[in-house]
Amino acid sequence: MSNVAEKKKTTLKPLADRVVAQRLESEETLKGGIIIPDSAKKKQEMAKVIAIGPGKVTDENKTITMPVKIGDIIFMDKYSGQEITIDDEEFIIVKSDDIIAIVE
Numbered sequence: 001m002s003n004v005a006e007k008k009k010t011t012l013k014p015l016a017d018r019v020v021a022q023r024l025e026s027e028e029t030l031k032g033g034i035i036i037p038d039s040a041k042k043k044q045e046m047a048k049v050i051a052i053g054p055g056k057v058t059d060e061n062k063t064i065t066m067p068v069k070i071g072d073i074i075f076m077d078k079y080s081g082q083e084i085t086i087d088d089e090e091f092i093i094v095k096s097d098d099i100i101a102i103v104e
Helices: none
Strands: 018-023 046-052 073-076 082-086 089-095 099-103
Touching: 018 073
Parallel strands: none
Antiparallel strands: 018 046, 018 089, 046 073, 073 099, 082 089
């Protein structure tokens, strides 16, 4: 019997019209070869959809389908969402209303 504990990966299941996304990495080196430290980087508003909620429920008890699907690349409002870290990975949870475009 092995004494090594297996680490279970945490999964996120967003509620209502929320989307879990992971920001895409931006370039770290400029054309001139200058390396930009993490503290000076601009946060990217582009992200990949990791999980989606079931959709918003209206007063008439109808579910509005989500405008995105898992794997979509999205642009979101700059200051929207809640940033979280789980299992040493950074995610952002945003409402579908804060998604401004889907990259096709």
